Amino acid sequence: MTSEDQEPDAPIAAVAASADVLRHPEAGEHLLTTVERERAARFRHEAGRVDFTAAHILVRLCAARLLGVPAARLTLAQNCPDCGKGDHGKPYLPDHPEVHVSLSHTRGVVAAAAGHHPIGVDVELAGRGGALTDVAQRVLSAAELHLVEAHPEPARAFLRQWVRKEALIKIGRTSLDTLASVDLSALPLDIPADAPLLSRYQDLYLLDWADGPQGAAVCAVSTAAPRVVPLTPGAPGA
Template sequence: MIVRWAVAGPVTADLAFTALEREKAARFRFGADRLAYLAAHALVRECAAELLGVPASGLVLGQRCPDCRKDDHGRPFIEGHDGVHVSLSHTRGFVAAAASRTPVGVDIEGVGSAVPDEVLAPAERAAGPLLRLHRWVLKESLIKVGATRLDELASVDLSVVTGEGGFAWRGWDLRTEAVAGEAAVLGVAGEPRRT
């Protein structure tokens, strides 16, 4: 599994963003959000390229919704590489991406992002803001691997998560850490290693 995070900034790599990616980036109201969107899409290509041993410039990122089958939203994938799973995340100022041969989900949030009680299990709600954020990025990562859904988050009890480190939840390996000088929190969910 390849997992990377970065401070969002202009994309300098020679990548072929799709027309849909360029259109979606243009919809963001603020330039910082456009930069983060494109930086995350570049970073996920770099992760997949490293996993595959090919240049990132030749990889095309697509999306497809498993429910409605439309290509303008849904789980991302690398065209022509069915055995590669990818995930990406962007928030103002930070991006994260992952590529793996097994399902993977990644999320990143800036410290100070509010986590509403509605997405936390009752046992998680008394936690301080930073611990709530660690649990939130892991829950978002679990959504991205298909282990849960947004409307089920209050039933996902991650009170075992006590800060940075590795954890397990229903057969998924979870990892969370503070990054960027503790300015952001990264969460990753992936299938456990098979022995």
């Protein structure tokens, strides 16, 4: 499946270095709510604060592109279905309940997505794959584990399945306790370096891509075919 299958009003996703997001003309901590600024201030290390801030700005930029409005007009909130608190949990736009948003951040890299259909996105650095493989037996199905262990680069193969499953959690299709019951073994593990790859799992579209400049694995999952958009200086196609 290719980008030709995507609709013009498809959900959009973006990934960028945190520093690039903060250089965007619309970026600035003025976009953040009081709750977000308080959360950012609690990070012990500056790098964590920067990544958190960049992710919360990038998701606004995605939603602004989708809606055709300035990012400064958008308020982002979060809600935890378990404890009911609003300082963490699933992100949403209180003034645009029809729009679904998702965000993710890792060391120096952030991803975000927005759409009129449910969507989840996750990003992980390839360099962190070795540590993540420690949990492979708990989160992969038997078929997935076999393919990952047989792959020439098991850590990279596992990372691809990991970002997919994290995105599925964010869209509400699985949980940390049920990841192994989701079998994505029919999906390719090797993603072309020059273009995102769109696949299907049940009624979902999975958009996988390898962000070369950042060395990151990214996946966006939605009930409609997502597309990648450039939103920051230096992004391909910007």
